[in-house]
Amino acid sequence: MYDILFWFFSIAMLVCGLLVIANRNPVASALFLVLLFVFLAGLFVLLEAFFIAAIQVLVYAGAIMVLFLFVIMLLDIKASERRKFRALGVVGGIAVAVAFVWELVIILTRPLKPLATGGDELSGGLEQVVKPLFANYMLPFEVTALLLLVAMIGVVLLSKRELK
Amino acid sequence: MIPLLLIHLIKIACVIGVMLGIVAYTVLAERKICAWMQDRIGPNRVGPFGLLQPVADGLKFIFKEDVLPHHVNKVYFTLAPMIAMIPALITIAVVPWGSQLVIPSVSHDPIPGVIANLNVGILFVFAISSLGVYGIVLAGWSSNSKYPFLGGIRSSAQMISYEVCLGLSVVPVFMQVGSLNLMKVVEYQAQHTWLGFTQPLSCFIFLVSAFAETNRLPFDLPEAEQELVGGYHTEYSSMKFAMFFLGEYAAMFMASALMATLFFGGWSLPFAPFNAPAQTLTVGLIHIGIFLAKVCGFLFFFIWVRWTIPRFRYDQLMTLGWKIFIPLTLLNILISGVVLAVITK
Amino acid sequence: MTSAITLNDYLIVSGLLFALGIAGVIIRRNALVIYMALEMNLNAANLALIAFSKFNKLVEGQILVFFVIAIAAAEVAVGLAIIVALYRRKQTISVDQLTTMRL
Numbered sequence: 001m002y003d004i005l006f007w008f009f010s011i012a013m014l015v016c017g018l019l020v021i022a023n024r025n026p027v028a029s030a031l032f033l034v035l036l037f038v039f040l041a042g043l044f045v046l047l048e049a050f051f052i053a054a055i056q057v058l059v060y061a062g063a064i065m066v067l068f069l070f071v072i073m074l075l076d077i078k079a080s081e082r083r084k085f086r087a088l089g090v091v092g093g094i095a096v097a098v099a100f101v102w103e104l105v106i107i108l109t110r111p112l113k114p115l116a117t118g119g120d121e122l123s124g125g126l127e128q129v130v131k132p133l134f135a136n137y138m139l140p141f142e143v144t145a146l147l148l149l150v151a152m153i154g155v156v157l158l159s160k161r162e163l164k
Numbered sequence: 165m166i167p168l169l170l171i172h173l174i175k176i177a178c179v180i181g182v183m184l185g186i187v188a189y190t191v192l193a194e195r196k197i198c199a200w201m202q203d204r205i206g207p208n209r210v211g212p213f214g215l216l217q218p219v220a221d222g223l224k225f226i227f228k229e230d231v232l233p234h235h236v237n238k239v240y241f242t243l244a245p246m247i248a249m250i251p252a253l254i255t256i257a258v259v260p261w262g263s264q265l266v267i268p269s270v271s272h273d274p275i276p277g278v279i280a281n282l283n284v285g286i287l288f289v290f291a292i293s294s295l296g297v298y299g300i301v302l303a304g305w306s307s308n309s310k311y312p313f314l315g316g317i318r319s320s321a322q323m324i325s326y327e328v329c330l331g332l333s334v335v336p337v338f339m340q341v342g343s344l345n346l347m348k349v350v351e352y353q354a355q356h357t358w359l360g361f362t363q364p365l366s367c368f369i370f371l372v373s374a375f376a377e378t379n380r381l382p383f384d385l386p387e388a389e390q391e392l393v394g395g396y397h398t399e400y401s402s403m404k405f406a407m408f409f410l411g412e413y414a415a416m417f418m419a420s421a422l423m424a425t426l427f428f429g430g431w432s433l434p435f436a437p438f439n440a441p442a443q444t445l446t447v448g449l450i451h452i453g454i455f456l457a458k459v460c461g462f463l464f465f466f467i468w469v470r471w472t473i474p475r476f477r478y479d480q481l482m483t484l485g486w487k488i489f490i491p492l493t494l495l496n497i498l499i500s501g502v503v504l505a506v507i508t509k
Numbered sequence: 510m511t512s513a514i515t516l517n518d519y520l521i522v523s524g525l526l527f528a529l530g531i532a533g534v535i536i537r538r539n540a541l542v543i544y545m546a547l548e549m550n551l552n553a554a555n556l557a558l559i560a561f562s563k564f565n566k567l568v569e570g571q572i573l574v575f576f577v578i579a580i581a582a583a584e585v586a587v588g589l590a591i592i593v594a595l596y597r598r599k600q601t602i603s604v605d606q607l608t609t610m611r612l
Contacts, residue, residue: 006514010522017526017549021533026541027240027305033545034298040552047519047563049571052578054287056555059578062294064548064585066301066324070317071589072541073305075596086538093535097528104524108517126283126344129571137572144579151583158590 006046013039026072030065037061051129166270175279176257183256186460187413188218194467201471225406233307233399240306244396245404248299249411251292252418258285259421260347262431262452263441274441277431277451278347285346286338289422290331293377296415297323303396303408315395318385318478325485326376332493333369336500337426350430354439360427365496367427369489374419376481379412381470385478420462424455431455519560527553540592540602544585551581 016036023029037060044053133141192207192214199206207214232238262277282288297320304316337359338344341352353359360367376383385395397408424430431451432439442448476484526549533546555574562570596602 003513006518010518014522014525014529017529020545020549021529021537021542026539029542029545031240031298031302033548034295036549037552040556043519043522043556044559047559049559049563049574050282050284051287052555052559052571052574054284054291055575055578057291058287058294059582060548060552062291062297062327063324064582066294066297066320067585067589068541068545069298069301069305070320071593073301073313073317075541075593075602089536089538093532096535097532100528100531101524104521104528108520108524128568129575132568133572133575140576144576147580148583151587155586155590158587158594 002046005042009039009042009046013043027069030068030072033068034061034065037065048123049129051126168271171271171275172279175275179256179261179279180253182456183253183414183417184410186456186463187410187417188222190413190416190463190467191221191409192217193463194470197464197467198471201468222406225403228402230402230404235308236399237306237308240302241399242404244299244303244306245400245407245411246299247302248296249407249414251296252411252414255289255292255418256421258282258288258346259418259425260350260430261421261455262448263350265448266443266445274448276347277448281345281347283343283345285349286334286344286426289418290327293415293418294327296411299408299411300396303400307396307399309399312396312398315398319379319396322376322379322383322385322481322485325482326373329369329373329485329489329493330377332490332497333366333373334426335493335497336363336366339497339500339504346425346430350425350432351441353429354432354434358427358429358434363427363496363500365492367423369493369496370426371423373485373489374423375466375469376485378415378419378466380416380466382473382476383481384475385481416463416466417459420459420466421455423462424458428458430458516560516564519564520557523553523557523560526550526556538603538605540595540604540607543604544588544592548581548585551577 013036016032016039019032020029020036023032037056041053041056041061044050044056195217196206196214207217210216210220232241257279258281260276260278260281264274264276266274280288300319300323301316304312304314304319307313307316337349340359340362341349343349343352349359375381379385397405400408431454433454437443437447438451438454442451530546530548530550530553533549534543537543537546555577558570558574558577560570562568562574592602595607599607601607
């Protein structure tokens with residue numbers, strides 16, 4: 001069951017990824033990206049990272065992609081819908097991707113460093129993730145909050161009609 | 165003995181069935197209560213007291229012509245109502261509708277009164293219900309005409325804004341309970357006190373945000389018949405329209421269920437034997453009854469408010485959300501944190 | 510849970526997703542779609558991190574992903590605001606036509 005789900009989520013996710021970049025229509029791309037995030041959340045659940053899976057759907061699929069859709073719909077996308085892909089770009093893109101996969105294959109066929117065996121199994125519980133977040137990683141957490149604030153102010157400034 | 169999988173399937177079928185049944189009758193209740201408030205009679209022709217009206221409505225929707233205007237984007241136009249309806253039906257999976265059912269002839273262990281007992285329960289609800297906005301955005305965009313588009317944009321802006329309020333308003337609840345698991349939240353309330361009394365501000369903001377989130381009056385700007393014709397469902401007809409309609413009422417059901425679960429004790433009542441997980445089948449069934457009664461109470465409240473309060477202006481809605489509720493929720497979290505720190509010291 | 514799925518399988522999936530993201534960035538000319546492809550790259554990294562976290566029994570991977578998601582939210586908001594501002598000035602979001610580094 002676990003294996004079937006893993007292959008289902010993985011393949012569905014990769015197909016969605018392919019459709020994101022292959023689709024002419026940005027709205028379709030965005031919707032396939034949403035699907036991709038949902039399948040990825042499925043993989044996270046298989047890895048017993050329930051908290052991350054939930055915020056993945058909440059933040060990526062529920063907030064970020066809505067923003068994307070908003071922007072796509074507010075801008076006039078008709079021109080880009082018809083534009084053809086450039087041959088050089090396509091060849092280059094595929095070449096880079098293939099090179100990357102090749103590199104990955106070389107790395108993964110080498111023996112990996114043995115996995116840690118001593119530690120406790122992650123239970124997938126919420127506390128296990130959240131406790132260190134507020135204890136050991138308090139400073140990064142606060143800095144992230146600050147970063148979000150800065151981003152928010154920046155967006156408000158950028159969205160004003162006229163930049164002075 | 166029945167295999168576990170079968171028990172789960174039966175549970176899912178029952179929950180969805182009961183939910184859709186209540187949703188269908190909420191539509192009737194809405195018409196009846198509205199009529200009553202306006203000193204009319206309301207639907208009374210189909211069946212005794214008009215009780216078969218939902219069936220008639222359903223049949224009517226099915227047999228109406230399914231118009232697909234030629235200027236719409238067909239794929240997204242068809243997809244949108246489904247996306248709008250499904251999230252509300254999925255999220256019910258984590259809401260506990262009863263404590264447990266002890267049926268020795270069916271299974272050794274008591275059957276928990278929830279479909280999926282997730283430890284990230286409420287996050288799951290927010291995550292899935294935040295997907296509902298796609299249905300509305302897509303409906304507005306794919307209709308390719310101005311009123312639906314305006315309605316869609318308004319609605320998604322409104323839903324995103326109030327999602328923030330909704331999420332922040334329940335934080336104090338979980339600070340007090342110490343778990344995101346909705347089952348645990350209800351058990352905490354059964355043992356201690358209802359969170360609606362200890363967190364009144366949370367409760368109030370959650371309730372108002374739920375109105376905005378479900379696009380109900382006084383926040384039904386996305387539809388706003390007088391100015392937007394019908395908002396994002398202007399171009400829809402037949403079953404596609406019915407799906408939006410059901411989606412809205414299902415979301416209302418979910419909001420009521422969450423209100424009952426988070427702030428008003430879910431299946432529990434503050435006295436024995438209803439304040440502990442059921443040990444007998446009878447008590448278990450009564451727990452389910454208590455939960456459904458609370459949900460119906462909130463559904464009535466939703467309808468009551470709709471026919472009482474006029475619609476907000478759009479800028480008022482946004483001001484309320486961003487300038488009043490979000491600062492208030494943050495303050496509420498701060499105060500709850502301080503109080504909890506003092507108490508637990 | 511006993512299963513035939515190993516860390517390598519997750520890394521392969523993550524690597525393939527990353528490769529798709531890179532290909533998307535290079536192939537597409539629409540700034541918005543390029544941005545989506547970048548999000549795919551971030552998510553590929555997230556998947557690898559979570560898989561490492563699970564198989565190495567270290568919770569730090571998940572915490573890192575939490576930060577990645579939070580920062581991605583900030584980054585997307587700013588990026589989209591920039592794209593909208595660009596569109597207002599130039600009436601295009603094709604990177605072929607956005608060749609100057611000034612507004």
